[in-house]
Amino acid sequence: MARVKTYKEQAFDQLRGLDGISDAQIAEHLTLYAGYVKQVNALNQQLAERLAQGKASGKDPEFAELTRRLGFEYNGMILHEYYFSNLRKAADPSPGRHSGLAQALSDAFGSVEAWQTDFQAMGEMRGIGWVILFQDPATDRLTNHWVTLHQDGVPAGFKPLLVMDVWEHAFMRDYKATEKMKYVDAFFRNIDWSMVERRLREEAAVRPAAA
Ligand SMILES: [Fe+2]
Numbered sequence: 592m593a594r595v596k597t598y599k600e601q602a603f604d605q606l607r608g609l610d611g612i613s614d615a616q617i618a619e620h621l622t623l624y625a626g627y628v629k630q631v632n633a634l635n636q637q638l639a640e641r642l643a644q645g646k647a648s649g650k651d652p653e654f655a656e657l658t659r660r661l662g663f664e665y666n667g668m669i670l671h672e673y674y675f676s677n678l679r680k681a682a683d684p685s686p687g688r689h690s691g692l693a694q695a696l697s698d699a700f701g702s703v704e705a706w707q708t709d710f711q712a713m714g715e716m717r718g719i720g721w722v723i724l725f726q727d728p729a730t731d732r733l734t735n736h737w738v739t740l741h742q743d744g745v746p747a748g749f750k751p752l753l754v755m756d757v758w759e760h761a762f763m764r765d766y767k768a769t770e771k772m773k774y775v776d777a778f779f780r781n782i783d784w785s786m787v788e789r790r791l792r793e794e795a796a797v798r799p800a801a802a
Pocket residue numbers: 620623671756758760761
């Protein structure tokens with residue numbers, strides 16, 4: 592049987608002491624993230640076993656269901672790694688005025704403020720999912736996207752620069768269901784802009800590798 596890659600959850604120690612997102616909220620969220628890592632490993636193992644046993648068949652509903660779940664579980668793991676690693680305590684309030692990021696946001700949206708208005712408005716949308724600032728590696732253009740659940744709406748091959756979780760589990764220990772925008776404001780007070788800048792600069796996608 593082919594060797595199955597096993598992912599390990601990352602620790603994200605820099606997340607203690609955020610402004611407006613409690614340590615208890617983060618601890619609960621990290622437990623949920625660990626569940627995605629576990630599910631990715633279990634799914635890969637189950638599918639590899641089926642393949643080795645000659646049971647890989649698109650006509651088999653169990654095979655099909657396990658396969659369909661790959662997008663959900665993998666993106667659940669990966670997007671959380673982007674999310675946690677673009678937060679830090681004692682963060683700067685905005686990207687540096689003359690940074691490459693500020694320039695790229697201005698080129699795409701008119702100004703950093705206009706980009707932020709758009710990104711936060713997407714955070715107010717009904718439903719569970721993610722708001723993500725992406726860079727198209729083919730054109731370098733930055734765009735904001737809404738991703739439903741974890742897998743619907745991710746532009747193929749685009750590089751995530753800033754990832755915001757807007758599932759209710761991301762904030763409901765600290766805020767009521769009706770207070771999502773208080774969480775969105777808190778998220779913005781804790782953005783690690785140097786990480787976002789690094790993701791913009793580096794060709795490869797930058798996240799702590801769950802390897
Ligand atoms: Fe989450």
